[in-house]
Amino acid sequence: MNGTLIGIGIAALVLLFIIGNAVKIVPEYERGVIFRLGRVQAAKGPGLFLIIPIVDRMVRVDLRIQTADVPPQEIITSDNVTVRVDAVTYFQVLDPVRSVIAIEDYRVATSKIAQTTLRSILGQRSLDDLLMKREEINQQLARVIDDLTNPWGVKVSLVEVRDVSLPETMRRAMARQAEAERDRRARVIHSLGEKEAARNLGDAAGILEEHPAAMQLRTLGSMVDAAAQPGSTVAFPVPMELIRLFRPDAGPDRP
Secondary structure (H helix, E strand, O other), X not given: OHHHHHHHHHHHHHHHHXXXXXXXXXXXXXXXXXXXXXXXXXXXXXXXXXXXXXXXXXXXXXXXXXXXXXXXXXXXXXXXXXXXXXXXXXXXXXXXXXXXXXXXXXXXXXXXXXXXXXXXXXXXXXXXXXXXXXXXXXXXXXXXXXXXXXXXOEEEEEEEEEEEEOOHHHHHHHXXXXXXXXXXXXXXXXXHHHHHHHHHHHHHXXXXXXXXXXXHHHHHHHHHHHHOOOOOOOOOOOOHHHHHHOOOOOOOOOO
């Protein structure tokens, strides 16, 4: 009796083991690549399915977009400036079977490819390109890396250069250049302002020359403003036309 119970218990454990290894549940964002006796069968999922224990082996593959940080790389630009650049790569598995059988570890391989491509592409660019054409460089990097990872069933959707570190001497030189450029622009703006003021002054002088009465009114207004200050003495210039009115011979012309 005891032997029968022990046998039933062992059979139940074996059955549970077989069922536990035969039933597989794969979430929506994964696929299970099935190998049967070493030969690849297909990618299954999502959901619940059965495999043959011991005979079948399943490798899970994540289909979500993944990221790989590219460690900082020392790069010499085309104009012989040493910079330190790091980046991040966004990629996604489109073919689960190829990502398993074509490459040992597609994550590590994608990161290594990104490093070598980063050094190669940026080494052909000048420092000004690295600073001013970041978007263009990102697109070129993504295109080149994607061509290399495509045989693995991996799609590289985006590469972003995150930081470009310059040597201290180069940063100081660029700061001096930027300051000199700001001074130059300030001088240009100041000279344009003086030129405009001189033009306006010339226009005003022409108007006053054409209208002497306006000149006298302007002078009178200035004198009134000066007289408003306490303790000020104003010398009033009398126009010659006004003096002639008070001369004895200033009457109307007689025949």
